[in-house]
Structures are given as structure tokens and as C-alpha cells.
Amino acid sequence: MPGPNIVFVMSDDHAAHAISAYGSKVNSTPHLDRLAQDGVRMDATYCTNSICSPSRASILTGTYSHVNGVASIYTEIDYRVPTFAEVLKDIGYQTALFGKWHLGERPESAPRHFDAWRVFPGQGEYVDPLMIGPDGAGIVPGYATDIVTDQSIDWIRQRDPDRPFLLLVHHKAPHRPWVPDEKHKHLYPVGSIPEPATLLDDYSTRSQAVRGVRMSVADDLGADELGEELPAGLRGAENRDARMRWNYQRYLRDYLQCVQSIDDNVGRLLDVLDDEGLRDNTVVVYTSDQGFFLGEHGWYDKRLMFDESLQMPMLIRWPPEIPAGGTCDAMVTNVDFAATFLDMAGLEAAVALPTSQGRSFLPLLRGTDVPDWPSAIYYRYWEHDDPSHHAPAHYGVRTKEFKLIHYYGAGLGVPGSSDRIFAAEWELYDLRNDPEELVNVADDPAYAETRAALTDQLAELQRHYADTPYTGPSTPHPTWPWS
Template sequence: MKRLFSITLFLSLLLICSSLGFAQQQPENVIFILSDDHRYDYMGFHPDSPDFLETPAMDRMAAEGAHLANAFVSTSLCSPSRASILTGQYPFRHQVVDNSNAMPEGTPLVSQALQQAGYQTGYFGKWHIGNETADPQPGFDKWVSFRGQGVYYNPTLNIDGEEGNYEGYVTDLLTDYTIEWLDEIDRDQPFFAYLSHKAVHAEFEPAERHEGMYADAELEFPQSMKYIEENYEGKPDWVKEQRFSWHGVDYMYHNRDDHPQSLEEIITRYSESLSAVDESIARVINYLEEEGLAEETLVIYMGDNGFMLGEHGLIDKRQAYEESMRVPLLAWAPGFIEPGTVIEENIMNIDMTPTFLDIAGGSMPEGHTVDGESFLPFLAGETINDWRTAFVYQYFWEDAFPQTPTTYAIRGDRYKYIYYHGLWDKNEFYDLETDPNEMHNLINAPEHQERIRQMKNRMFDIFEENGATDVKFRRPSPFRADEKLIHED
């Protein structure tokens, strides 16, 4: 029934637009909403979404705006991905290669470039780029944030440099502060609001109003999770072994009491925590309509990385599998984006900065390399010549989570090659057209050996040309996931 309603709404909007014509007006304001660990297919309208999941605001964004159906991150990890969004750079360039290392001081941010272009700028939510600071960052006129991962309930917030304790659910509070700021700013000057949610990061805590809403949902687990030889015949040994570790379905989070105890609990609480994010989107869109700002504003919703929910026996992210590196991406701008637009090109987190600047008519400082490209023409229904048909991915081994090795990958429109550094194990190669769930590793298939060689060479050529092989060994984290925090004297 949910699917039928979404399809009916979508077709109705298409008929209205085709009968009335479509006049475009490019927006000048931007609201960027970022969630944490939201995977690409957990949206109600998505054909691969679980049947029980309800996300009316996301469904509305897709029906009235654009669904960028092939969106990816360059590293499936919080800090590197967030730094890429703000700089337009791959992690090997901005140097935030893990969750422990901050950006080098003085790294230009898109927020500064937007200020220079005359924009009012506000940041609301999780920062978490390589350190535990909640202090205001360059380029933002308004600042509301918290240290590290933060908490779901009654957070300590840093508001414009002053920390205090606040009561409430953090997803709601961050949305409150965003709308409050929009009420206060000069309406004659363009604005950029960055709403950065903690949700849906583990440990998942839904808002009280959503607690238990999926308790009776019928869950379907991925076929690749089954512990059978067929699923592991071609997989690297580390994947099979990780089932019994911190990020595996058979010993998840080492059975600690402060984490979910079963995959069923992870899926239901993850989905329930997502409901408040969906409501946040609805509140922002409704506010823009009520204030007459809808046709002047582009709203973009994105996840900072994906999340494994049992695929290949794994949970969490970091891997170069689709559920980890692929993210949701929606855009809504009445009068600019034709309703029901679906964009199939590969869009990445490094494309956010150039897209924001394309709207603002701004630019990053001379000497700052931007690896991404603006996808604004796609939103306007135009084509872009020579858009990427393949991209590279890197994840660097972390001492805090040693179960996942350093991972390099190159993904094309059909094929993906994954290379593991620092361990004696299988690499991986998949035909995503015939095997979208990546269950059949073709790394040794005779008919693909020339293609594998070409993709491997192209991947390392890209890395070498960009200095991506020069990433230095970093100081390890002070603790591992299975240890208590060690305080040094």
C-alpha cells in the first residue's frame, strides 16, 4: 500500500508538470541536512527499502525534487567523509584519513568561501572531524555543536563558544536551533544552513515517541549473511573472520551491555531513530513554505556514509561494499528541480563544495585543489559532458578498529575492483550488473583478468598522480573498541 501511494503521488506530479510546463528559477539559499550512517536504501520510496519503513519527508523530497540514485563517499567513515564535504577534496588530500586526525590548521572550508560570497552561514550539530572539539569552526556566523559523537538525550552543546547542558532529544534540538536561526537572519541576504545530525549513529536511541514503532515489523535478513560455504567461497578470509568480532553479526560490539544485542534490535532501533531525522526534514521544508522561502532555497539531504546490516555477516561501515560506501542523496527546490527527477550519474561527497559554490557564485582560494565537480546542472535537467564514469575509494586501517584492513577500490558503472593492503588475502572483483549484492567474487575468473589488470592500473595511476600513496603512518588512537579508555599520566 505504501509503495502504491508513492507511485500514485509521483505520477500525479509528473502529469501536473507536463500539462503546465516547467519554469525554472535557480535558488540562492542552501540548507544542507546530513545524517550519520544512513544507508542508501533505507528510504520508504526506494525500491530496495524494507516494506515496514516509513519516511514520508524523504519520499516527498524524491517525488517533488530529485533522487540522486548513485551517491557515494570517498571513505566510508565519519571524519574523512565530513571533511570531504567541507573541502571538496579526497581524504588523501585534506589528510583527515581516519577519525583521530584533525584537518591541518588553515585548511580552507566552503563555509569561508560562502561568507566571502555574501552568505550568512550557520552550523548545527555533529562536527567530529578528527578530534573531540566542539569549538566554533571557521566560516560560520552561528555555531551549535557538541564533542565527538555526542548523545541522543540531554546533550552538552557548544553554542557560539559557550558550553551548557540542554534538555531534550538531540535531533529535535538541532532542528529547533536551525529554524530559530533562520527566523533571526536578514532575509535580504542569502543563507547557508548546515544541519548535521548525530542520528542514526550507534548506539541507536529513538525519540520516545518512536520507541517500539517497528517492534512487530517483519524483518528480512540479507541472503549474504547466511553462514554457508556459498557466501564465503570467494570472499577474503578477513570477511569471514570479522563475523566473530566487534563489527560482525556473531559477536557484535563484543556483546557489551551498552550496545544492541541482536541484529533484530539493531535494525528496528536504527529504523526508529531515523524517524526523527525524517521529521526534521519535514519541519525544515514546512518552515520554508510557510515563510515563502521554498522557491528561493535548495534543500539537500545526504548521509555521511552507509551502514552494513548483516550483509556478508558484517555490521557498521568502512568496507568498500555497496551498503557501506553508498549513501542517500535527495534534492528539493520547487521551481528549479522538475518533480520526480532521477539522476543516475555517480555523485560523491566531494561534489558538495563545488555545488554549493556554483549556486553562490563563489570559489575556493587559489591553490586549493577541488577534486569534486558541481552537479547543479543535473538538478536543472541539463547534461554534463565527461562526467565521471568511475571513481576511487580508500579506507585506512585504524588501530581502534583493527578488524578491517586498509582498503583501496575503484568502482565503475558496472564493475568494482577492491584491493587490500597489508595482509595476505584475496582481493575482490564484482560485476554489479549481474551481481548487485556482491556475492560472487570474480577475481580469479579467466574472462575478467584483462579488465581486472586495467582497473587496478587505473586505480593506482589515479592515486599516484594525486599523491594519494604518500599518506603517512599516523599516531594510533588511545584505545581500541574492546578496551577501556586509557588515560596517560
Template sequence: MKNLQRIGYLALTASILPGCSTQVKTEKIEKQPNIVFIMTDDHSYQTISAYGHTLSQLAPTPNIDRIAEQGIVFEQAFVENSLSTPSRACLMTGLYSHQNGQRTLGAGIDTTQTFFSELLQQNNYQTAVVGKWHMQSEPKGFDYYSVLNDQGEYYNPYFKDKGSNGEFKQEKGYATHLITNKSIDFIKNRDKDKPFCLLVHHKAPHRNWQPEPKYLNLYEDVEFPIPDTFYDNYDTRCEPAHVQDMTIDKTMTYVYDLKIYELADVKPYSEEWNVEGYKKEVTDQMTPEEIEVWNNAYHPKNQEFLKNKDSMTQDEILRWKYQRYLRDYLRCIKSIDDEVGRILDYLEKENLTENTIIVYTSDQGFYMGEHGWFDKRFMYEESMRTPLLIAYPKKIKAQSRTKALVQNIDYAPTFLSLAGIEKPKEMSGTTLEPLFGGEKPENWRTDLYYHYYDYPAIHQVRRHDGVRSDRFKLIHFYEQDSKGNYILNCNEFYDLEKDPKELNNLYNSKEYQEQVAYLQERLNTYRTQLKVDEY
């Protein structure tokens, strides 16, 4: 890899996010820390043991928990836009979606915006990204990259790097394992005279949750509990909650999601679109040996279900689907946890832990059957909230926790600040350093802005923006009329202290009109100061 000439630190003015202060260093630090940023795709906080949810106690994550034990758990970490590509753009730029251009899954990232990796690279860092990139732009600011094609495949995936001339080439193995191999190889072969920043971006546990061969039968005897809100009828909620297309009952498919490939061979089978394509998409990626292992695991279970299906009630079928979903999802998490352990073990073996910032997070939250759903997108807690664990022995006391409100636009400013680099004045996020002691500064932000844009699109979640404070949440759903004007659809308001599962919309409650008015004022302020152009 090329060695970069070290240049002087940038002298840029810091911006202040409404409701919080930004702390930026102006001096160089003696030894810049290494950064290992591990981000999974769709990993819910409910399935990480450090957060204490029942699911994670039945399917523990001991290696991810090592980061929590050595560092700090952020109990109120959130995303700005609960969708994969926009979330990645927020990470790289420290900007909201409308500022960086990536509002939806499709094209949009403004490549003229500065990526934090470029600033690290210009200031002595050797930089790398491995795994899921998922933006329609080339990775920039990286000395090394090896990234998956689009969403990537679980089995024998395709990667491209700087030496492949833009061509994706297939590699044999399971994606989670391959990404870790590449990440450790980068650390091994780095320029040891420089600090490094490594982004480890896993494909897992993204839909359709394909476990690696050794875990195909893991948790088969575990009965995962049904969420309290599993049979939610969305009473009091606005229309968007009623018309979404992301339920386990009606949206989750037998062939693609639940892997009952036997149905693809039934003629005619019209319950799903392109069932043969779904089956082919998976099996074409596998070796004959992998197909045999896969079939030996799934075929007997599938045959048992199909034999009994006609005599089962709709509720029994729904519960069966839920258990298959949870088991496959958590099998993928088991592999992630193993691979996180490999990276942590290597850092410890090489005596790199003391001067390395280790971050574990996801690009957003995910529904584990709450409200009867899977997927994300909504501003409700399960999708807006994301896991965030950070270990850095020099600055973070082990086993710390904080309830301070943080957001994924804060990652880039944090890395720059810890590296002694002033953030660009246009970056909206703020460094998380003031929280590393476990205490929340008096001038820390009191609320967060959220905005989801991707409609009409898969899962049919309506556009909305809103504000979440420590206790209350205001959501504004909107749509476009025939002339292209944005019009109000409906508002929702929740008291998260009394109603943490967001079942009771209090927008029109006389008791809460003062709080509703205050959050509406905050929402208007965000829209004005951030120059939001649709709502």
C-alpha cells in the same frame, strides 16, 4: 550575529577530475540561493522509501521522500572514505582524505585548507552548522554554530557555541529534536538581507541507536526480512572479509547495542567489557522520568528474551538480535523523518522553498544485516553508497532520478557554483549542476576512487583503495610490513551488473582480465594524479 562586508567573487582556476568535467560559473547571479544541507550519521539508503528497498516500505520515510518528490534522487551516490570524520572533511573541503589530512577518526584535518563555508561567508552568505561536527578543529567559516561534544548523546546532550568559551553545556531534550529547534531558530533570526547556508548535522542513527521516548515500542509487531546475504560465508572473498569484527552475531553486544541492561546487574557478567559503564553512559544522561519510560518499554521485552534465551538455538538468538537492531535503528530514523518534516514545513510557511537548495544525505552508508554485518568502512556497496536527495525548484525538475556517479567531494563545489563562486583550483570534486536535468552529460566521470585507512582500529577492517565504474569494481587490500612498507594483501573484482551483492570475486577469472586490467590502469592513474602516498 555579525554582518559581514560583501567582497568580490574569487577568480580562481578550476581543476579537472580524471574522467569528468568541472563546470564553474564566472559571473554573479542575480539572487544567491539559500542552502539547507541535512546530513545524518550512518543512514543507509536501504531505509529511505524513495530508494524502494523492502525495509523502507515497512518503515516509510514520508518527509524525507518529500525532497525526492520535489527534486532529484541520486541512485549512485558514494563516499570517498566510508567513515564519519573523513566524510565530514570531504564535505567541507571538496578534497580526498589524503588531501585534507583527515584519513581516520582521530586528529588529522588540515585546518589550513579552505572550507567552502569560508568562501560562502566571504561572498555575502550567513552561515551556520548545528549538531554533529566531530572534527578535532573548531568550526570555521560559520557565523553561528552549536555543535555536539564528540559523537554526541541522544538524551540531554551537551553543545558548545561561540558564546560558551569552548565549554560544552547540557541541554534538556532528545538530540534529533534539539538540533532541529536550533536550526529553525537560526533561520528565524537570520539577517534576512543575506542568503544563508545551514548545515543540519544529526547524531542519529549512529550506534547505539537510542530511540526517543514516544517511539520506544514502534515497529514491535513488525518482522523485518532477513537479507539474502545474512549468512554469507565470504567464499571467494579476500581475508579482510573473513577477519573483520562487525558481525551482528559476534560483535553486536547485549548490553551496549541491544540494551539488555538487566545483564549489567548480573554478577559476574563478563561477556562484554565495561558493562556497568555502558549502562551508566545511557542512564546518567536521562532524567528519572525518561528512565521510567525507557524501563517500561524495554524491561518486559528483555525479560521475555532472557527467560527463553537458554532454550533458543544460536540461529534464533541471531535473528532476535537482528530484529532488535533493526527496530531500534528504524525508530531513530522515524524521529529524523519527523524533524526533516518540521524543517520543510517551516521553509514552506516562510515562502523560502523556491530559492532554497535542500539536500538530504548521510556521511556514508550502513549495513542492515547484509553479509551478517552492521557498521560501514568497506568499499562494498552498502557502505560506500550513500543516500543523496536534492530539491531546488529553480533548477531541478520534480521527481527526477539519475544514475550518474557522484561522490561527497562534489558537495562543496556544487554549493559554490550555485552561489556564483568559483571553486579553488585545488578542489578535487565537481559541481553536480549538469545532472540537475536528470540527464548525464557525455563527458561526465566514468568511475570513482575510494580509499579507507583506519586500521588497526575498531571493527578491524583492513586498509584498501579501489575504483568503481558504472558496472565493475576493483578493490585492493594492503597492509604494512614490519619495516613500514605497504605490501599487497589481496585484490577483488566484481561485475556489479551480474553480481550486485558482490558475492563472487572474479579477479582471477580469465573472462574478465581485460576489465581487470582497465580498472587497474584507472586505479594507477588516480594514485598518480592525486599523489596518493600509501597503497
């Protein structure tokens, strides 16, 4: 019996806490909520490297960045590492991809193993974007989120109805700079958006590495992104809190308006699946390539291991197989996606995709208890030398109760750049008593045993995933294409 169709919708930088099914306090997403109502809301899905290209490579290959070679947005996918799309195509699936690719722009890095594809070069544009396909490049009139959905719907209607299909719907939104569709510009007016409790975080217990990141809503968002010049009276260190609040309202307004187009278009796509009689034999997945800071800790962007950046939304509907209205709090990562999709298609990932480092969470979706499911996830961010953000290189471990992060002082960073050396630092958060991650207890004697146990667990995860800890500029990474 052929496997189900799989429709994988992925946005870019859409935080779970900007989806009403996840309890958003800032917006409403009724069509995404339909997926949660008809399927399962995953409450502990995490990325393994919180930046666009690496997350996309990990999803496709089921491997960590040090295996697939895509450790930053400056590296391109290495097709020596197979993908789940390749496996599904080989067993007879029709395959298509529309929207954001962001895994290289050279011809040898173009999408492979797709019968049809059309993608944005790089980040792409919101309005009248250039799109590239196997037949060349051209401007497509319209708004990007509508365009990607239109292309996906057209392909669904023209498919071979006798064969299962894999469709990747990859939206640009809500990636910066935020350019909303005209029809949404009345939504979320300035002054109406609730502020996060940690907007004015003073970083009093943070490491120096984190204090130096350039992601401040108050200081690093300018008129080019907010669309409005900062009033003179809000300039200067003495006006930072007021400036933070002024920028926040404009940032969130534009961001949430971009999200609204995603929600509308997910609704359009779900309606077409129903109209085509595909509802019961189609897995529909919604996620984002990582989370995003929506003013929490005074930040925008991602990269860091704090939960707002680390957590990915994930809503999954498959009516015959997944109970409606469920939630799952088991910890999964984007490295697990490929194995899960192959399992849905009736394949054993260990055989069909032997390079995969992930594990199928399909039993969890069905409500089955899996006693040996991992109790911790491993994270590593490499792109420390990006001059626009100065986010520090780090790796860490997250369990249900704690998070340990090691800013290890240096790393390879952007290929071709000079290696910079920083002081190594640690952060430890007690997520039971401090879910907003405000108090770093790494040096608190009361947590000495916890820190030691988590340090051992971090080392064990690195051994398990064969990731070499950083010991200096000569640390080998033989699988990286530039090594």
C-alpha cells in the same frame, strides 16, 4: 543577484536503503520522500572514505583524505585547506551549523566561518546532550534530533532576510549506540522486519582480510547496544544463524526508530521553509556521511567498499532549477559536493576553491547530458588499525559494471600505532550479474582482462588525485599533519 539559500541536512550512518524513496523494504520515510518527489534522487552518490570524520572533511573541503589530512576519526581538520562554507561567508552568506561536528575537539579545531554554531563534543548523546558553542558548553534538555532541528529553525526565523544563508543541520542519528525517542519505540517491533537476502552470507569467496572484520551482527553486537541479554540457548557456534536473526531484529528496530525521528524533523524543517516563504529560493539537500550495513552480509557498521557502506543517500530540492520527481544515476562522490554548492551560488569552484578535487554536478541535476562525466570513482579507507573493528586498509575503483578492491596489506592507520603487515589481496565483483557482491571473481580467468583494465584504471585515478599507492611503512604522505 544573490545566490540561493542552501540548507544541507546530514545524518550519520543513514543507509540509502533505509529510505522509502530508495525502495526501502524495512521502513517508511514520508518526509524524506517529499524531497525526492519535489526534487532529484541521486542514485549513485558515493563516499570516498566510509567513516564519519573523513567524509565530513571531504564534504567541507572538496578533497580526498590524503589532501585534507582527516583520514580517520582520530585526526582533526586542518584549516590550511579551505572550505566551501568559508567561501560562501566571504561573499556575504550568513552561515550556521548545528549538531554533529566530529572534526576535532581542540579549540583550534572548532567550527570556523560560521556566524552561529553549536555542536556535540565527539559523537554526542541522544538524550539531554552536552553542546558546545562560541559562548561555552552546556546541557540541552531533550532528544538530540529534535534539539538540532529546533536550533536550526530558531536561527532561520532570526536571520537577516536580506542576505542569503548557508545552514548545516548535522544530526547525530542514527549513529550507534541507538537510543530512539520514546515516541517512536512502538515502531518496527521485533519479528516484523524483513531480513536482507545476504544476512547469512558464508563469505566463501571473500578475501581473508574481509572475513576477519569485526562487524558481525551475530557475534559483535552485545547487550550494551541491543538493550537485551542474549538468551542462553542462542550462544555457541552451533546457534549462530538463530543468533544472527535474533540480534538483527533488535538492531534494526532501534536503528529504524532513530531514523524515524530524522524523518519527522526533516518534515518540520521543510514546513518552516514553506511558512517563511523560502521554498523557491532555497536548495535543500539531504544526505548521510556514508552508508551502513543493515544486516547485509551479516554486518553492521560501514568502512568497507561494498555498496551498502559506500553509497550515500542524496535528495536535492531546488524548485526553480531542478525538475521535480527526477532521478540521476551519474556517479558522484562527496568530494563533488563543495564544487556543486559553490556553483549553485554562482561561483566557479576552480577559482573560488582552487584546492577542490571535485566537480559540480549541478548540470546533471538540471537534466543536462555531460558527455565527459567520470565513469568511475576512487575510494580509499585508511583506518585499518582500529582494534574495535579490524577493518583492513584498502583502496579500489567502482564503475557502473565492476568493482575492484585491493586490500594492500598495511597502512599508516591510527597515528601512533604500530604498523601491521597483512597479506595483500584482491576482490573483483561483476555488478551486472552479481549486484549483491557475493562472488569474488578476482582470480577467475574469464575476468583476467577486466581485472587488468581496472587495475590500470585504479592507478590512473591515484595519479589523477595525487594519492600515493602503498608500498610499505615508509610510503610518504607529506600533507598529513602527523607526517
